[in-house]
Amino acid sequence: MISNSETLESVMSRLLDFMSQFSFFHGTFQTNIPFLSLLREVKPSVVESGILDPSICIVIQGNKKLIIGEKSIEYGAGNYISSSIDMPISGQVLKASLEAPYTAIRIIFTSEEIASVVLEANIKPRQENQLREGAFVGNIGLEVLLVFERLLHLSSDSQTAAFLAPTMKREIIYRLLIGEDGGVFYNSMLLHHETSGISKAIHHVKANFDRSITVDQIARIGNMSTSTLHHKFKAVTTLTPIQYQKQLRLQEARRILLGGGVDVTIAAFQVGYESLTQFNREYKRLFGLPPLKDIQTIRAKKT
Incomplete structure (x- = not known):
């Protein structure tokens, strides 16, 4: 049950406070949960090429530009980027500072994990015949963000995390599938693999x-x-x-x-x-x- 006072902004504010307690200045921090990592950059960057692994990455603070092929997308707090394949991309942090660093939370996953949730939860999103690029930017929902918050707090307890974290990961996938951009998430992440x-x-x-x-x-x-x-x-x-x-x-x-x-x-x-x-x-x-x-x-x- 979500409190009426909960908003995306209030949850992201709590996440920023909690993430500030982790002992890393910038770059990537691997938590005790194998599939969960944190990202932080304290200044804007130049355009850099790389491979986007199969993952979901939620931006908590700051802005970034993503270049996929000939398409350029800017996104920031409240957005997520997701990829179902190893996707060659270029990216650039646009907004970040020591006082307000670019901050994101990332989980890795496989298309098989998404397919498992679709089948077991009997989710039937609208299917598209047109192939989509293997990466896209969507809007995160409050319910998904709250699961991320619970998951992040769980990372301090390795024993409990080993048992509960996989279930929370499935809940994140489930809520993304039924959320605002669920149809796009499904068609980008899974449909082209199946058909x-x-x-x-x-x-x-x-x-x-x-x-x-x-x-x-x-x-x-x-x-x-x-x-x-x-x-x-x-x-x-x-x-x-x-x-x-x-x-x-x-x-x-x-x-x-x-x-x-x-x-x-x-x-x-x-x-x-x-x-x-x-x-x-x-x-x-x-x-x-x-x-x-x-x-x-x-x-x-x-x-």
Whole structure:
């Protein structure tokens, strides 16, 4: 039962107060609940490319811009961004300061978890025939935010969280499905996986990102023609299959280089490149800097 005095603003205010007690200044903080993390940035950022993992991320304070393909979306407190696949995106924090940092709460999930809730709760959202991009921005409901609040408080008790947190995660998915943007959430997060075969194609590229694969092979995996594959793959990811593979390779190479102990040549070959020149050129095109300079810049920001 929700109190009449409860509003999105009042709950977000409490969340900000509680989150300020966690001992991290900026970046990502992993809570004791494996699928729950907190995000905080204390100043606006430049546009950065990355991979949005399957997740739901609710903005509590501040504003951010998301670039998906050719579409640019600005969102802020009271919005959530959700993705059902590893989605190549670019993003930029627009509004953040020491006094009012950009703050968000994120949970990771799988399409199978969403499908389980849909089936067990007998939810029948309006289905669309048109494929949607695998990520979108929606409006969060008060009921969902209250579950996030309970979940965050639960993170301080590891034993209780291990038992109750999975149930709360399912409640969050359930309330998103029946909420204001439930139809869009369902059609973006699940429907294309069930009806188009594109999910198999995306998973195949992801599992073999470091290998040489052809568009014909990917099309056969998805049981579709190459022209249909291109159309559906780009509708969901905003990229062609080969462009998607390239983004996965470059993001993994960046992660490897940040881990240290490996030089640029080894990182390039580990992710599937046969030409170091091509790797350096494509890395700079995506991230704006050559590999070593990019890694130095990231590390400098963290100190």
